[in-house]
Amino acid sequence: MxxxxxxxxxxxxxxxxxxxxxxxxxxxxxxxxxxxxxxxxxxxxxxxxxxxxxxxxxxxxxxxxxxxxxxxxxxxxxxxxxxxxxxxxxxxxxxxxxxxxxxxxxxxxxxxxxxxxxxxxxxxxxxxxxxxxxxxxxxxxxxxxxxxxxxxxxxxxxxxxxxxxxxxxxxxxxxxxxxxxxxxxxxxxxxxxxxPGSSVVADHRTLLVSRITALLSERMADTITMPELERVAGMSHVTLNHVFRAETGMTVFERLRMLRIETAEQMIRHTDRSFTDIAATCGFADASHLSNAFRKRFGVTASEWRRRGNKNG
CATH class of the missing domain: 2.60.120.10 (Jelly Rolls)
Incomplete structure (x- = not known):
C-alpha cells in the first residue's frame, strides 16, 4: 500500500x-x-x-x-x-x-x-x-x-x-x-x-450491427440473452431489433441462427468432425437439433450434405 x-x-x-x-x-x-x-x-x-x-x-x-x-x-x-x-x-x-x-x-x-x-x-x-x-x-x-x-x-x-x-x-x-x-x-x-465532429458520439447503425454480429460470432456456442445484448448495445431490445432489421433484414436472434447454421454448413462440408461436436461448437443443443435446423434450411440431412460435398471435392 x-x-x-x-x-x-x-x-x-x-x-x-x-x-x-x-x-x-x-x-x-x-x-x-x-x-x-x-x-x-x-x-x-x-x-x-x-x-x-x-x-x-x-x-x-x-x-x-x-x-x-x-x-x-x-x-x-x-x-x-x-x-x-x-x-x-x-x-x-x-x-x-x-x-x-x-x-x-x-x-x-x-x-x-x-x-x-x-x-x-x-x-x-x-x-x-x-x-x-x-x-x-x-x-x-x-x-x-x-x-x-x-x-x-x-x-x-x-x-x-x-x-x-x-x-x-x-x-x-x-x-x-x-x-x-x-x-x-x-x-x-x-x-x-x-x-468525428460530434461532441457526443452518436449511434452509428453499421458500426452497431457489426459489433453485435462480432459478439454473436464469438459467443456462438454460448447462451446469449437479450438483456446482455441490450447492455452491450446500450439500447432496448425493441430499438436494437429495429436497427438490426433495418440494416440486415432480420432480428438479432434470426441473425444468430443464420450464423450458427452457416458455420455448421462450412464445418460439415470441409471437416470430418462429428455432428455432435459441430452442434456443440455452433450452439445447437445436440446433433438432432442441428439435423432438424439443417434440413429446414437446406432441404436435406447433414449427412447427405456432407456426402455431396465430398463428391464435389
Missing part, C-alpha cells in the same frame, strides 16, 4: 505507476478514507490499467495531470464525478458512461462530491503505440479545445471486468488483458471515426 504525497492537491499518476509488467500498486491519499484508493497495474509497455474507488464519506477535489502522449479510455462503473478541463469546461461523468480523453499534458480537475462516491476503470495507452493514421484521427477528433468526448461504448459486463481485473499476472494472462484493453480502445476509436 502506497500513501501518495500530494503537493497542492496535484496528482501525477505516472509517478506511481509500476514499471514492471504485471505489477500492481495500490495508492491511497493522505487524510482520505482508506475506501478511497486506486489500484494501478502495468499491463505492458505503454499500457496501464487503473481501477479507482472514491468514498462517499467526504468530498474529494484533485488536480490530475498525465503525460502529453496518453490516450485515456474511462468507464464509470458507479456514482459520478465531475471533470473540468484546462479551458474550464466541466463534464459530468455518470455511472454506466464511457469517455475518451486526450490528456495533452494539461491538468484536469476531478471532483467527487460527498455522499456520491464513484468507481471507475481507466485504460491509459501511449499514443506512440497507435498506427500514425489512428493517432492523427484521435488528435483531430479531440482537439485541445475539446479534449473529452462521451462515447456510446457500453461499460464492460461483470464477466469481462472480472477477467480484466483478476489477479493473474503471468505472460499469457497479461497478453489476454492487453488484448481486452486494445479491443476496447479499438471500439472507442471506431466510434470517433464514425462521428
Amino acid at each position: 502506497i500513501a501518495l504525497d500530494v503537493c497542492m492537491n496535484l496528482i501525477e499518476p505516472h509517478r506511481f505507476t509500476p514499471v514492471e509488467a504485471g505489477t500492481t500498486a495500490t495508492v491511497t491519499l493522505p487524510s482520505l478514507p482508506r475506501k478511497t484508493h486506486v489500484d494501478v497495474r502495468r499491463i505492458t509497455a505503454g499500457l496501464v490499467l487503473a481501477c479507482s474507488h472514491f468514498s462517499k464519506d467526504m468530498r474529494q477535489d484533485d488536480i490530475v495531470r498525465r503525460p502529453a502522449g496518453d490516450l485515456l479510455l474511462t468507464f464509470n462503473l458507479s456514482g459520478r464525478m465531475q471533470l473540468v478541463g484546462h479551458n474550464g469546461t466541466a463534464h459530468e461523468i455518470g455511472g454506466g458512461q464511457a469517455w475518451i480523453i486526450r490528456t495533452g499534458g494539461k491538468p484536469l480537475q476531478r471532483i467527487v462530491e460527498k455522499g456520491e462516491g464513484c468507481s471507475n476503470i481507466v485504460i491509459a495507452l501511449a499514443m506512440s503505440r497507435l498506427d500514425p493514421a489512428l493517432s492523427d484521427q484521435f488528435e483531430k477528433a479531440l482537439p485541445a479545445t475539446r479534449p473529452l468526448r462521451r462515447l456510446r461504448l457500453p461499460v464492460p459486463g461483470r464477466a469481462e471486468l472480472d477477467m480484466l481485473l483478476d489477479e493473474r499476472c503471468g505472460p499469457a494472462a497479461l497478453l489476454r488483458k492487453e488484448g481486452q484493453c486494445l479491443a476496447l480502445v479499438g471500439h472507442a476509436l471506431e466510434e470517433l471515426s464514425a462521428c
Whole structure:
C-alpha cells in the first residue's frame, strides 16, 4: 500500500505507476478514507490499467495531470464525478458512461462530491503505440479545445471486468488483458471515426450491427440473452431489433441462427468432425437439433450434405 504525497492537491499518476509488467500498486491519499484508493497495474509497455474507488464519506477535489502522449479510455462503473478541463469546461461523468480523453499534458480537475462516491476503470495507452493514421484521427477528433468526448461504448459486463481485473499476472494472462484493453480502445476509436465532429458520439447503425454480429460470432456456442445484448448495445431490445432489421433484414436472434447454421454448413462440408461436436461448437443443443435446423434450411440431412460435398471435392 502506497500513501501518495500530494503537493497542492496535484496528482501525477505516472509517478506511481509500476514499471514492471504485471505489477500492481495500490495508492491511497493522505487524510482520505482508506475506501478511497486506486489500484494501478502495468499491463505492458505503454499500457496501464487503473481501477479507482472514491468514498462517499467526504468530498474529494484533485488536480490530475498525465503525460502529453496518453490516450485515456474511462468507464464509470458507479456514482459520478465531475471533470473540468484546462479551458474550464466541466463534464459530468455518470455511472454506466464511457469517455475518451486526450490528456495533452494539461491538468484536469476531478471532483467527487460527498455522499456520491464513484468507481471507475481507466485504460491509459501511449499514443506512440497507435498506427500514425489512428493517432492523427484521435488528435483531430479531440482537439485541445475539446479534449473529452462521451462515447456510446457500453461499460464492460461483470464477466469481462472480472477477467480484466483478476489477479493473474503471468505472460499469457497479461497478453489476454492487453488484448481486452486494445479491443476496447479499438471500439472507442471506431466510434470517433464514425462521428468525428460530434461532441457526443452518436449511434452509428453499421458500426452497431457489426459489433453485435462480432459478439454473436464469438459467443456462438454460448447462451446469449437479450438483456446482455441490450447492455452491450446500450439500447432496448425493441430499438436494437429495429436497427438490426433495418440494416440486415432480420432480428438479432434470426441473425444468430443464420450464423450458427452457416458455420455448421462450412464445418460439415470441409471437416470430418462429428455432428455432435459441430452442434456443440455452433450452439445447437445436440446433433438432432442441428439435423432438424439443417434440413429446414437446406432441404436435406447433414449427412447427405456432407456426402455431396465430398463428391464435389
